[in-house]
Amino acid sequence: MKVLALDTSNRPLSVSVLNYDKVLATTTITTQRKHAAYAMQTIEDLVKVAKLKPSDLDRVVVAQGPGSYTGLRVAVTIGKVLSDTLKIDLVGISSLLALSLNVEKEGQLVAPTFDARNDILFTGLYRITSNGPKSVLPDQHISFEEWLKQLDQFDESIVFVGEDVANFKARLQAHFGTNFKSVVGIDNLPQAARIGIYGEQQRPVSDIDTFVPDYLRLTQAESDWQKLHPGEGHESYVEQV
């Protein structure tokens, strides 16, 4: 199975081309933010150096969110259009789960963390098993203080993963003491190779058209509007003419 895996949820851009669990080519770039310009360019280069053609691919795996809205749309648009146009499998995985793949110790609790600014996090809690990370607390958009309260029910060590953990490290350490654990260097970055290998085991998306980013957050305009119009969605507002 030839797999293309991609994560552009935050500042890092990570792309990998695999054949089953064999990594053919992989790249992670952290120095730029123009995923819209670099993602397809990197994919083109890596597929070429892997000595494959686009049509050789069997599956595309993307980190679906949460994260930067634009970044998520780049990965999700690539994933859904590639899957649709080549008639290949599509797998979307949580960008937070993707980060927790960097921790391999079975039984360990992992809290992948993105800074959503204003003391708010995109985060979730996973437990590492032999079949990969299993969700313990769902991915959410939550204030730092509220999140500490949720984590207080666990009297064991938690590994916080992600480049943004540094922004909260002192407060996490103060709160959790020796139960606070972190990782260093490359383990704070999403690794598309790991995302691809994990994604090979996951069930593909059945309806590609409805595949969209997990923003975990309504737009401000919509949330204001929904307060006035409870219970109404937004998809039905688009129509072909």
Next chain:
Amino acid sequence: MKNENSLILSFETSCDETSVAVIKNGKEILSNIVATQIKSHQRFGGVVPEVASRHHIEQITICLNDALQKAGVTYSDLTGVAITYGPGLVGSLLVGITAAKVVAWAHQLPLIPVNHIAGHIYATNFDHPIEFPALALVVSGGHTELVWMPKEGEFKIIGETRDDAAGETYDKIGRVLGINYPAGPQVDQMAHLGHDTFAFPRAMEKNDNFDFSFSGLKSAFINTVHHADQINATLDKNDLATSFQQAVIDVLVSKAMRALDKYPAKEFILAGGVAANRGLRERLDQELEKRDVEFVKAPLKLCGDNAAMIGAAAEMLQRHGAKADMSLNANPGLEFEWAENEEE
């Protein structure tokens, strides 16, 4: 066997319409799927960029498959993939650009970048091929500009709005009249029922350049209505609409006619969303009848944003060597070059 025909798959997602089309030889619309978000943005009184981007990603594969199916073509029939890369909303542009790049790469097809304004102008290329030199007035919710085309493939701006686009002004005064976005069609209708009694200012009508300005008109309109509200006077809404539309049309038409004096074109093109405005079409009909120039209006169903017009422009651009690679990015402020100001 070499495919003799040009068959372009085109994408357009620069604002609040997700559109995919298949265009044969730049002239024949095999399909033109347009999913409009108007109802969604009406909730907010105007286009919310983040909401627009989210809708594009919901619609993109649906529109793509509908366009191919309706055209009865497969990827192996195509000779290129075209995409609007600016001007427009960056988040919206990116969904279409990314989709177009994926399709072009997956099927190893040339990628043709298209300026949205060139697309609007080429909406007139279906009924009859554009004859050069041509002068185009492109008016919509996002743009108001005069474009000089000395020959095929050359686009030069000779004037543009200094503030609001004409269509944007319609939406803003529409709000004051209690008309939901987009207000253009209803204001146009009301303008045919009233009289120009308010004598709103015609900004820059006397200036030498070909630039437009609508913010003074907008303020005068809003002040007039607010003042009447304060003294509990009731103004005739149709008269307000007529007076407003007359001022907009006077500015657009007088600048366009002066541009024609300086840039003698074989053909005068009216394109963009506001090109559907009946008052503007009628007035230009009258003015241009007196001149030795052919007046070409974008077909009503192709005035708004759509991918068919992008495919038509792309066919011409591809003949002139336009192509992009996988590094293509959105250019939200994309503009044609300005024409040289030889004289004065």
